[in-house]
Amino acid sequence: MKQVVDMSWIDKMAFETDMDGHKVVIDASEESGGSDLGPRPKKLMLTALAGCTGIDVILILKKMKVVPEAFNVIVEADDTEEHPKHYYKAKIIYQFKGKNLPKDKLEKAIKLSGEKYCGVAAVYKKAMEMETEIRIIE
Amino acid sequence: MKQVVDMSWIDKMAFETDMDGHKVVIDASEESGGSDLGPRPKKLMLTALAGCTGIDVILILKKMKVVPEAFNVIVEADDTEEHPKHYYKAKIIYQFKGKNLPKDKLEKAIKLSGEKYCGVAAVYKKAMEMETEIRIIE
Numbered sequence: 483m484k485q486v487v488d489m490s491w492i493d494k495m496a497f498e499t500d501m502d503g504h505k506v507v508i509d510a511s512e513e514s515g516g517s518d519l520g521p522r523p524k525k526l527m528l529t530a531l532a533g534c535t536g537i538d539v540i541l542i543l544k545k546m547k548v549v550p551e552a553f554n555v556i557v558e559a560d561d562t563e564e565h566p567k568h569y570y571k572a573k574i575i576y577q578f579k580g581k582n583l584p585k586d587k588l589e590k591a592i593k594l595s596g597e598k599y600c601g602v603a604a605v606y607k608k609a610m611e612m613e614t615e616i617r618i619i620e
Numbered sequence: 621m622k623q624v625v626d627m628s629w630i631d632k633m634a635f636e637t638d639m640d641g642h643k644v645v646i647d648a649s650e651e652s653g654g655s656d657l658g659p660r661p662k663k664l665m666l667t668a669l670a671g672c673t674g675i676d677v678i679l680i681l682k683k684m685k686v687v688p689e690a691f692n693v694i695v696e697a698d699d700t701e702e703h704p705k706h707y708y709k710a711k712i713i714y715q716f717k718g719k720n721l722p723k724d725k726l727e728k729a730i731k732l733s734g735e736k737y738c739g740v741a742a743v744y745k746k747a748m749e750m751e752t753e754i755r756i757i758e
Contacts, residue, residue, distance in 0.1 A: 483698070483699045483705075484696055484697065484698055484699070485662075485663055485666065485696070485697050485699065485707075486666075486694065486695070486696050486697075487663060487666040487667050487670050487694070487695045488670075488692055488693075488694045489667065489670040489671060489674055489692060489693045489694075489695075490690070490691075490692050491674060491678060491688075491690065491691040491692065491693075495675045495678060495679060497670070497671050497674045497675070497693070499667060499670070501659035501660070501663055501664070501667060502649070502656070502659045502660055502663075503656070504658055504659045506659065506664075506667055508667065508671030508674075508675070509675075510675055510679075511640070515679065516675075518640070518641070520642055521639035521640045521642045521644065522639075522640055523667070523668045523669075523670075523671030523672040523675065523740060524623075524668065524672055524739050524740055525623055525625060525639055525640070526639070526644075526664050526665075526667060526668035526671070527665065527668045527740055527743070528623065528624075528625040529625050529627065529637060529639060529644055529646065529661070529664060530661045530662065530664035530665045530668065531661075532625050532626075532627040532635070532637070532661075533627060533635050533646030533661030533664065534661040534662055536627055536629065536635045536646075536661075537633045537635070537646070537647075537648055537654075537661065540629060540633060541633060541648075541653065550629075552628070552629065553628075553629040554626055554627060554628050554629070555626075555627045555629075555635070556624065556625070556626045556627075557624070557625045557627075558622055558623070558624050559622065559623050559624075560621070560622055561621045561622075561623065561739070565736050565737065566735075566736055566737050566738055566739050566741070566742040567621075567739050568739035568740070568742035568743050569623075569739070569743055597704075598703050598704055599703065599704050600704055601662050601699070601704045601705050601706035601707070602661060602662055602665055602706070603704070604704040604706035605665070605706050605707055605744070605747045605748065606743070606747070608746060608747035608748075609743045609744070609746035609747040610743065610746075
């Protein structure tokens with residue numbers, strides 16, 4: 483299946499697109515000559531990854547009847563020194579909050595997302611070192 | 621340099637984060653059990669690429685004193701059939717509108733973004749087939 487994104491230049495360094503009926507604006511900071519109408523584009527790569535695996539994990543856990551009180555997906559990525567500066571390493575931290583959460587099920591959900599469901603991770607794994615960490619807060 | 625994104629689960633399948641002071645929400649469609657509060661995450665990979673190279677190109681062209689009437693960056697990506705379904709091929713179409721636009725300068729700006737500046741393209745090139753196309757509308 484082919485997927486398409488069409489971004490229109492608005493003004494200065496700002497671009498806009500419609501994604502699934504939602505307006506998304508990307509812009510550079512004011513210091514870089516932009517107007518800060520939206521976030522910077524590169525970090526969106528990390529948001530795509532966090533959102534993709536986050537949705538997988540919460541969906542799998544729901545099927546396992548596991549509902550955390552709170553859940554965060556934190557992605558930390560390292561940038562190269564040389565140009566083009568790009569991510570060469572990323573760590574996904576899955577942080578759950580809740581009493582008596584079954585660690586084995588949380589781990590299984592994370593593994594299933596990484597190996598079977600998350601299309602963003604599947605691409606990034608080919609291009610960078612990836613690791614995962616699980617944190618449970620009672 | 622390390623970059624970090626921290627996404628919080630809101631409800632059902634929706635996640636939220638703050639990016640450079642802008643709230644970004646990711647969600648699944650209603651048919652998939654979400655509430656459609658924001659776009660799907662995987663396609664954000666394409667938005668990141670279009671925004672990244674779009675900002676580069678418009679900035680380089682500005683330095684060259686070239687200002688198109690309109691400019692779009694269209695990214696088309698092909699998904700694998702097998703799971704995890706992920707992009708294995710992408711085409712970036714740079715579409716400029718304007719009279720007497722200098723094609724050599726447009727091409728140079730695109731080349732510089734792809735080879736020297738765009739950190740998103742640098743990652744994706746390691747993981748998928750990438751090609752570019754230039755369209756000029758008078």
